[in-house]
Amino acid sequence: MNFDVILVRYGELTIKGKNRSDFINVLVKNIKNKLEKYQGFYQIDKQFDRLFIEILEPSYAEEILALMQKIYGISSLSFAKKLAKDLDVIGAMAVEIVKYYQPKTFKLEARRSDKSFPKNSTEIKQYLAPIILKNTEVKVDVHNPEMQIDIEVRRDFTYLFIKRIKALGGLPVGVSGKGMVMLSGGIDSPVAAYLMMKRGMAVEYLHFATPPHTGPEALEKVKTLVQKLLPYAGTKTQRLHVVNFSMLQHELMHIPDSTYRITIMRRMFYRIANIVARNNKSQAIITGESLGQVASQTIESINVINAVAEMAVLRPVLCYDKNEIISISEQIDTYTTSILPFEDCCSLFVPKNPVTKPRLHSAEIQEKNLLWEDIINVIIEKHIVTYVIKGDEIHEEN
Ligand code: ATP
Ligand code: MG
Secondary structure, three states: OOOOOEEEEEEEEEEEEHHHHHHHHHHHHHHHHHHHHHHOOOEEEEOOOEEEEEEEHHHHHHHHHHHHOOOOOOEEEEEEEEEHHHOOHHHHHHHHHHHHHOOOOOEEEEOOOOOOOOOOOOHHHHHHHHHHHHHOOOEEEEOOOOEEEEEOOOOOOOOEOOEEEEEEEOOOOOOEEEEEEEEOOOOOHHHHHHHHHEEOOEEEEEEEEEEOOHHHHHHHHHHHHHHHHHHHHHOEEEEEEEOOHHHHHHHHHOOOOHHHHHHHHHHHHHHHHHHHHHHOOEEEEEEEOOOOOHHHHHHHHHHHHOOOOOOOEEEEEEEEOOOHHHHHHHOOHHHHHHOOOOOOOOOOHHHHOOOHHHOHHHHHHHHHOOOOHHHHHHHHHHHHOOOOEEEEEEOOOO
């Protein structure tokens, strides 16, 4: 059966006033980005408590709905019929729908947001139920109906829908600023990106490569991960900054106490992330660190590493068990890419016994004679390539 409209219910919309209109405007912008290829085949009617996506070409309705299920800021969706505010017209459509889907039982729900409509919600149901019962075989079951028919009487039209399709919830990406995700190619950091987008934070990605130790496959893997995260981004494209970290990696071989190597390397990651984030107008650094998962993720390590951060470091999977992170990564389809066996820079660089409880003072002593400041300047100047990713198209930004 063809429907005219997709009814969109907003996600977490406790916020009021100007924030509410920002929320709605950002959501509409993100929907337009997402539906770019369907331009001309739909129309958005923006209202205070709902969006209505009018489908102008019914054969695209299912595809459009599927895309909308991956947009943050939408709690649920329904296909709906858009009808005149005439109960007999509405009754006739309900009968047609019941005849088409042939449920054995049904339940009727009505809402009236137009309080000037002459019948209230109970009276609407009392008027419509007998029409449906008289003209079809269906029976009422208010507890466990096979089909629920919802009627929503609004200012200009009435909407009739039969299903609520759950969407992602969260906030529209863009209402919570922007963060720079340190994306490793592992399982955790793509999930971290996904979770921050859920709270409305736009993201860019930062990856540290150490060629020739890490090959082109590792870079491909990271690009694929960004492609897989793009559906949630709210934008048409995503940016990935790839840092050639090799110069600094060599320098880190001069650290006197090799057990501190990972700690210092991660401090260098953060130092570079500070600058890349700032240069790209990000207000936070995002990582896939999870408390206690590995030696560099004890609270002592996190403190020593965090000491060099110049902005908030957000760690959305900090409290997740590995299997919880894996289950999200399966759900967003990054898992199979994340487990591809390519070396990342850390795996080549791990000392036998990395320190699990580093001390800030000791870390600072280890760094003292390294030329890291000069090297970071050179890296920022010359060794970052930014890719712009849009579906299968990937190009280098000048
Ligand atoms: P992941 O599964 O995300 O790789 P992990 O459990 O392997 O995480 P670490 O290797 O200790 O943990 O890395 C912790 C976090 O540091 C990662 O989640 C990521 O945010 C960041 N990170 C690690 N390596 C890189 C890299 N090569 N480039 C960018 N960020 C990195
Ligand atoms: Mg890793």
